[in-house]
C-alpha cells in the first residue's frame with residue numbers, strides 16, 4: 390500500500406451505526422473523465438448497466454434498465470452529464486485491475502485500523518450518474534461502503550426493522566429472487582436520516598439498511614464497495630437457509646439468530662439438502678431492458 394486512503398473516525402466499526410469519514414481514493418486518478426471513457430470503451434456491455442428514472446422517488450417503477458446502444462464512450466459520458474441517467478458498472482473489483490487493487494488496499498487498511506473488522510468477501514461496483522439522478526428505495530445483500538469521488542449527493546438511510554425491510558423480502562434479496570426491491574410507502578420518509586456527501590467523503594450504514602440517493606449537483610462518481618464480515622456471512626446464510634428449508638420441508642423456520650447450535654444446524658442442513666439432485670434453488674430475477682439511449686426513447 391502506498392499510503393493510507395481512509396481517515397476512519399474514532400468510533401468503532403459497530404455494524405449498528407452509520408459511519409462517515411474522509412478518504413483519498415480520487416488521488417489515484419482512476420476516476421477522471423479520461424479513465425472513465427477508457428473503461429466505457431472496453432467494459433463488457435452486460436456489466437455496464439444503464440438506468441433512467443423520473444423525478445419522483447415515490448414511483449419506483451420509473452427506475453428502468455436500458456442500454457447505451459451504439460453510443461461511443463465520449464457520447465455516453467456526455468449523455469450522463471446532460472441527462473438523468475445512472476450507470477452501475479458491475480463487478481469492477483474483478484474486471485478492472487487498478488480499481489480492484491485499490492479496493493483490496495482500502496479493505497486491507499480497514500482491517501488494520503478497525504479492531505475486529507474482517508472483510509472475508511469483497512466486491513465493488515462503480516457508479517457514474519447525472520447531476521440530478523436518483524436511486525430509489527432499496528436494500529443490498531452485502532454490507533456497503535459508499536466512497537464518493539465527484540459531484541454532490543444526499544443519501545437517505547431508513548431503519549432496518551420489519552416495517553421498513555420485511556424479513557421475507559430480505560430473504561428474497563439474499564436469494565436474488567428480488568433485485569434489491571422492497572415494498573415502499575411515502576410515509577417511510579419521515580423516519581429516514583439524510584447524509585450529504587461531497588467528493589472525498591464516505592458513508593457506511595448498518596448492514597441491509599434500506600436507503601435511497603438524490604444527486605444534488607455535477608457529474609456524480611462513487612465507488613460502492615461491498616463486503617461480508619464473518620458475522621454478515623452467517624446472517625446471509627441463515628436467511629437463505631430459512632427461505633429454502635421452509636419451502637422444501639414446510640417447516641416454520643423464521644428465527645434470524647445467527648449464533649449457536651440451532652442456526653448452525655440449519656445452515657448445515659441447507660448445505661446438505663441443496664446437493665440433493667432435483668432440489669430446486671430459488672430462481673433469480675433479472676430486469677429487462679426498457680429503452681436504448683441511441684433511440685432517444
Ligand SMILES: [Fe+2]
Nearest residue numbers: 527528529600
Ligand atoms: Fe444500495
